[in-house]
Amino acid sequence: MLEGAKSMGAGAATIASAGAAVGIGNVLSSSIHSVARNPSLAKQSFGYAILGFALTEAIASFAPMMAFLISSVFRSKKEGCLLYETASTSFFPALLK
Numbered sequence: 001m002l003e004g005a006k007s008m009g010a011g012a013a014t015i016a017s018a019g020a021a022v023g024i025g026n027v028l029s030s031s032i033h034s035v036a037r038n039p040s041l042a043k044q045s046f047g048y049a050i051l052g053f054a055l056t057e058a059i060a061s062f063a064p065m066m067a068f069l070i071s072s073v074f075r076s077k078k079e080g081c082l083l084y085e086t087a088s089t090s091f092f093p094a095l096l097k
Contacts, residue, residue, distance in 0.1 A: 013070060030049075
């Protein structure tokens with residue numbers, strides 16, 4: 001049951017990639033419309049468009065990170081350890097003795 005929940009959580013986290021694609025499309029569309037309405041402000045609106053692209057891509061980079069965390073960090077008790085035990089033995093190998 002935990003494996004299914006992990007897969008569903010990782011899949012839901014990757015939906016943000018589709019949201020980022022829509023966001024980038026909106027930024028580009030707004031940039032094109034603003035330059036068409038007022039061509040004299042093309043340089044200033046280009047800077048805002050690049051900022052919009054960067055912020056949208058930053059959100060998109062969180063999606064694979066969350067999917068990785070969901071799929072690898074949360075482990076069932078059958079697999080052996082909780083996160084605390086795994087981290088403590090990896091940082092302090094002397095605890096294994």
